[in-house]
Structure formats: C-alpha cells, structure tokens
C-alpha cells in the first residue's frame with residue numbers, strides 16, 4: 418500500500434515559488450483543476466501571479482493564488498465539495514485550506530475599527546492595521562456534530578438519531594450540528610444544539626475526532642462526538658424552521674441519503690454501524 422502523502426500547513430514564505438511547485442488557484446468558491454494532476458503548478462499560471470504559502474505536501478512547498486474570476490483559458494474549475502469527494506484526505510484538506518486562505522484574504526482587506534487598508538504580517542495568515550495597530554488573524558469557527566444513539570427494541574440493534582434540515586442539502590439525513598458560541602465549551606455546545614434542534618438531552622458524551630471543513634465560511638473546524646439519549650423512550654421534537662424532520666433509525670436500516678464519505682458526519686455514522694454488529 419502506498420503511504421498517504423502528508424500535508425503540513427504553515428504560512429512561512431520559504432523563498433520564491435518555483436515553476437515546479439504546486440499552486441492551488443481559487444476564483445470565488447471554485448478551484449482550478451491541474452492539467453497534469455489534481456492541481457496546477459506555478460508554471461501553468463500567468464507570469465507575475467502572486468503566490469501565497471499554504472504549507473508542504475510530503476515536504477514539497479505548496480502555494481495558493483487567486484484570480485478575479487474563472488478564466489476559461491486556464492482549464493476547468495471545480496467546487497471543493499466535488500474535489501473533496503474525488504481526492505479524499507489529505508488533498509481535500511489542502512484544497513480546503515487554499516479556499517479558506519484565499520477567501521479570508523479577499524474578505525479581510527480593511528480595518529474593521531478605522532477602515533484603513535490592512536497590511537500582511539510576515540510568516541502568518543494575519544493582517545495588521547498600519548493606522549491603529551489592530552491585529553486581524555485568520556480565525557477558525559469551531560462547530561460540533563453529535564451521533565446520538567439509544568437502545569433498540571428488545572432483540573434489535575441500537576438506533577441512531579438522524580435529521581433533515583429545512584435548507585441546504587435537504588435530501589440528506591444528517592447529524593445534529595451547530596457552531597460553538599463565544600463562552601461555551603465544545604461539550605456545552607453539543608448539549609445546547611441537541612436541545613435546540615431536537616428537544617432531547619444526552620449523556621455519555623465522548624470525543625470522536627475532528628475535520629477542517631471548507632464548505633461554509635472561510636475557516637470551519639468540525640469536532641465530532643458520540644452520545645447516548647438520556648431517556649430511551651424520548652422522541653425528537655423539531656421546530657420545522659431549521660430542522661424539517663428528525664427520526665430514530667435502527668443501525669441496520671439506515672436511509673440511503675447519508676452525508677458524503679469524505680465527511681466526519683459519515684465517519685461517525687459508519688463507526689456507529691460498525692459498533693452495532
């Protein structure tokens with residue numbers, strides 16, 4: 418088995434971008450597909466394109482660049498969702514970082530306190546205001562997900578709580594999820610979101626893992642948890658505005674419309690199925 422390439426993010430510009438370095442190109446929310454692989458090289462780009470350091474892939478430098486709009490002369494453009502589904506980790510994380518860094522640079526150009534134009538902080542994805550010294554780092558938004566189980570009927574496997582949202586990909590059966598509020602721990606966010614989205618309470622919260630996510634906002638990191646319903650007989654109650662529907666599914670009879678295989682949502686669901694056998 419070929420070892421997986423390793424992506425290490427950093428922001429230090431180690432010299433000038435070389436012609437044979439990878440450079441991920443972003444326009445809006447799309448990424449440019451490479452002519453000789455998943456991503457383009459610096460040599461494929463117009464001369465003078467500004468390259469921003471993303472990190473290293475197996476020790477090789479990787480850069481990102483932005484174009485004002487998808488230029489049909491350069492090649493095909495794909496969404497992160499499509500690329501992540503095809504490439505898997507760690508290239509999905511690399512593409513996500515390119516999208517996040519370039520989106521952040523485009524949307525954080527001026528000081529939010531005094532409106533002066535911000536300057537780059539060398540070696541960081543951060544900017545500083547030359548007029549009032551405000552420091553503007555690229556920040557991540559933490560969000561939580563929870564795979565909630567309850568015992569099945571006598572002689573049956575456990576059940577998993579899944580819900581359908583009223584907007585976004587409404588056909589998917591998803592997990593309870595939401596952003597962490599300021600002043601809240603990850604665990605407290607899970608308890609609050611479970612209460613808000615399905616009106617249940619949970620116990621036995623256990624950390625599962627995390628995943629950077631490029632779909633919503635410039636920088637989201639998802640933290641996944643498993644939990645057990647506090648009351649075996651409690652049924653979910655939804656508000657009909659954000660969450661359209663929520664149901665308990667036996668782990669041997671889950672619906673087909675599940676989150677994509679590259680998402681931590683799906684990893685949590687697959688792990689629950691594995692543990693039910």
Ligand SMILES: [Zn+2]
Nearest residue numbers: 528531546549
């Ligand atoms: Zn300022």
